[in-house]
Amino acid sequence: MKKTLFDKVWDSHVVQRIENGPDVLFIDRHMVHEVTSPVAFLGIKTRGIRVMYPEKTFATADHNTPTINQHLPVEDPLSAKQLKMLEENANEYGISYWGLGHEKNGIVHVVGPEYGITLPGATIVCGDSHTSTHGAFGAIAFGIGTSEVEMVLASQCIMQTKPKSMRINVEGQLNFGVTPKDVALYIISQLTTSGATGYFVEYAGEVFREMTMEGRMTVCNLSIEMGARGGMIAPDEKTIAYVRGREFTPKEAEWDKAKAYWDTLYTEEGAQFDKEITFDAANIEPMITYGTNPGMGIGISNGIPMAEVVEGGVATYRKSLQYMNFSEGDSMKGKEIDFVFLGSCTNGRIEDFRAFTSIVKGRKKADNVTAWLVPGSHKVEAAIKEEGLLAILETAGFELREPGCSACLAMNEDKIPAGKYAVSTSNRNFEGRQGPGARTLLASPLVAAAAAVTGKVTDPRELMEEMAVN
Amino acid sequence: MAYDKFNILTSTAVPLPIENVDTDQIIPARFLKAIERKGFGDNLFRDWRYNSDNTPKESFVLNNPIYSGKILVGGKNFGSGSSREHAAWAVYDYGFRCVVSSFFADIFRNNCLNVGVLPVQVSAEFLEKILRAIEADPKAEIEVDLPEQRITILGSGEQESFEINDYKKANMLNGFDDIDFLLNIKDGIREFAADRPL
Numbered sequence: 326m327k328k329t330l331f332d333k334v335w336d337s338h339v340v341q342r343i344e345n346g347p348d349v350l351f352i353d354r355h356m357v358h359e360v361t362s363p364v365a366f367l368g369i370k371t372r373g374i375r376v377m378y379p380e381k382t383f384a385t386a387d388h389n390t391p392t393i394n395q396h397l398p399v400e401d402p403l404s405a406k407q408l409k410m411l412e413e414n415a416n417e418y419g420i421s422y423w424g425l426g427h428e429k430n431g432i433v434h435v436v437g438p439e440y441g442i443t444l445p446g447a448t449i450v451c452g453d454s455h456t457s458t459h460g461a462f463g464a465i466a467f468g469i470g471t472s473e474v475e476m477v478l479a480s481q482c483i484m485q486t487k488p489k490s491m492r493i494n495v496e497g498q499l500n501f502g503v504t505p506k507d508v509a510l511y512i513i514s515q516l517t518t519s520g521a522t523g524y525f526v527e528y529a530g531e532v533f534r535e536m537t538m539e540g541r542m543t544v545c546n547l548s549i550e551m552g553a554r555g556g557m558i559a560p561d562e563k564t565i566a567y568v569r570g571r572e573f574t575p576k577e578a579e580w581d582k583a584k585a586y587w588d589t590l591y592t593e594e595g596a597q598f599d600k601e602i603t604f605d606a607a608n609i610e611p612m613i614t615y616g617t618n619p620g621m622g623i624g625i626s627n628g629i630p631m632a633e634v635v636e637g638g639v640a641t642y643r644k645s646l647q648y649m650n651f652s653e654g655d656s657m658k659g660k661e662i663d664f665v666f667l668g669s670c671t672n673g674r675i676e677d678f679r680a681f682t683s684i685v686k687g688r689k690k691a692d693n694v695t696a697w698l699v700p701g702s703h704k705v706e707a708a709i710k711e712e713g714l715l716a717i718l719e720t721a722g723f724e725l726r727e728p729g730c731s732a733c734l735a736m737n738e739d740k741i742p743a744g745k746y747a748v749s750t751s752n753r754n755f756e757g758r759q760g761p762g763a764r765t766l767l768a769s770p771l772v773a774a775a776a777a778v779t780g781k782v783t784d785p786r787e788l789m790e791e792m793a794v795n
Numbered sequence: 796m797a798y799d800k801f802n803i804l805t806s807t808a809v810p811l812p813i814e815n816v817d818t819d820q821i822i823p824a825r826f827l828k829a830i831e832r833k834g835f836g837d838n839l840f841r842d843w844r845y846n847s848d849n850t851p852k853e854s855f856v857l858n859n860p861i862y863s864g865k866i867l868v869g870g871k872n873f874g875s876g877s878s879r880e881h882a883a884w885a886v887y888d889y890g891f892r893c894v895v896s897s898f899f900a901d902i903f904r905n906n907c908l909n910v911g912v913l914p915v916q917v918s919a920e921f922l923e924k925i926l927r928a929i930e931a932d933p934k935a936e937i938e939v940d941l942p943e944q945r946i947t948i949l950g951s952g953e954q955e956s957f958e959i960n961d962y963k964k965a966n967m968l969n970g971f972d973d974i975d976f977l978l979n980i981k982d983g984i985r986e987f988a989a990d991r992p993l
């Protein structure tokens with residue numbers, strides 16, 4: 326039988342198959358953070374066991390860290406306690422730990438690739454659903470619960486039933502102003518938030534081949550938002566060039582051995598998927614969400630759909646619009662907004678800051694907008710400074726914060742106040758996700774930038790065309 | 796973490812017929828700061844259950860004394876969103892042992908099975924029947940029979956079977972968890988690991 330990329334990576338990691346049960350899957354890389362790990366560490370302590378392969382687990386602090394004054398003690402006592410526990414656990418079990426203030430600190434899914442922890446053909450897990458990000462490298466990467474974190478610490482394995490496979494092809498050329506985030510939001514809007522539940526997705530086709538590694542990470546990151554366990558893209562020259570020479574990337578003979586393995590990682594011609602869907606890139610325009618799940622997104626020049634044409638319950642749909650204080654048929658363009666959040670493991674990489682800066686350059690932040698610009702890591706932060714983006718941002722009236730998850734899930738102080746609208750480059754617009762009562766509009770860094778300088782939802786292409794003419 | 800064994804559960808049920816209930820609603824992120832698995836039930840559905848001044852919202856079903864029981868009946872795509880196991884802990888800690896829906900998000904389903912909450916997936920039609928039975932009589936009893944993999948509305952006798960794999964079923968019946976299993980095959984894992992290219 327012809328094998329898919331997913332089959333190859335999965336099957337080569339199965340330690341044992343349990344009949345009519347899950348597979349015992351070996352995990353190559355395990356990332357932990359302060360929020361979903363304390364109970365898992367407590368679990369192995371209670372059982373009186375050690376971490377089986379401490380060198381395969383990496384700890385970083387990100388979810389509830391402050392994004393200003395990181396040199397000062399963390400004010401919130403509960404967050405401080407979790408951070409301290411992570412440090413203590415990492416020390417006790419010999420796990421590398423990149424805490425607050427460490428030069429390598431940042432969001433778990435941003436630092437993994439930056440330091441070569443993320444590798445093609447690896448199995449990667451973390452107690453965070455956006456672990457799917459690492460699939461951009463041709464890895465099988467997915468989020469796990471705390472019991473599973475404990476399993477990995479104890480045995481470097483988890484018990485998983487092999488998901489079904491789906492291939493999503495996007496063919497053709499992307500339109501002007503359309504970014505990887507728009508591609509992902511478009512796919513989710515077509516499939517709904519449960520359209521890929523039970524599946525592992527491979528993204529294929531011209532659009533993903535052309536995409537940068539950063540863009541592929543954005544797309545794979547959002548796989549979970551259509552219910553998929555994860556998403557992956559076959560490694561190619563871009564992938565290999567990206568991982569080469571990074572700190573934890575294999576070296577010399579190890580590299581050759583790994584490279585030989587990576588060269589086998591592609592879906593064979595004629596391999597069967599349980600489901601296959603193809604989209605035309607020409608149909609995608611800059612996207613924005615109007616509701617309370619990431620599937621509720623539309624092209625920015627469209628109106629909010631009428632309840633009758635939306636699949637699923639009309640009551641649920643209306644409840645969602647009521648939360649947003651929007652009406653069916655409303656145009657999204659021109660809606661006043663209060664906050665802009667650029668950051669998260671979805672769009673907190675250097676390419677995202679470049680895109681944002683390209684629009685705000687020569688303009689000014691709108692007075693009614695509070696903008697939080699949060700790099701995904703110290704490495705991203707350093708690049709923003711080195712490339713001169715910071716100077717441009719500051720001239721336009723923006724400030725840069727320090728790395729962390731920040732307003733993506735609002736566990737730290739960065740909460741959008743109740744009733745306020747935020748255009749966010751993160752991944753979830755659930756009720757209260759960015760703070761109790763907060764209203765989130767998910768969009769690309771370009772759309773976020775256009776909102777930041779105009780104070781309302783604006784099609785970035787209008788500003789980009791202007792730029793082109795000037 | 797060990798949990799109570801699950802065999803046959805007969806209980807009244809709490810209806811929550813909303814679609815796409817995500818884990819941020821089940822337990823908002825600001826309650827994830829605990830370092831022990833305790834007390835999450837108090838914050839289950841926090842923002843739907845309480846006003847910002849912490850007074851209960853009377854319209855929410857958990858605050859309605861006519862509904863109670865160990866079974867939560869949710870709408871389609873229950874548990875979407877983050878991987879936080881805290882959502883399943885909150886459901887368990889509140890006192891639910893079973894969640895019924897016509898469709899579950901993957902990670903949430905796994906997490907439930909790992910912490911002793913049985914996710915029972917039924918057809919959309921059967922879900923409707925359950926909801927109607929509870930609407931007609933909030934004290935209507937539902938029986939969830941794990942050994943037989945069958946859910947029954949006791950009043951009318953209407954029933955449907957549900958799926959669960961043999962391995963997870965045995966775990967639930969015995970209150971075992973996966974780590975017990977994994978620790979037993981450690982030598983095999985070590986051998987496997989020695990050969991990895993990465």
Ligand code: SF4
Nearest residue numbers: 455669670730733734
């Ligand atoms: S940025 Fe958001 S989605 Fe990403 S790891 Fe942090 S909390 Fe999770």
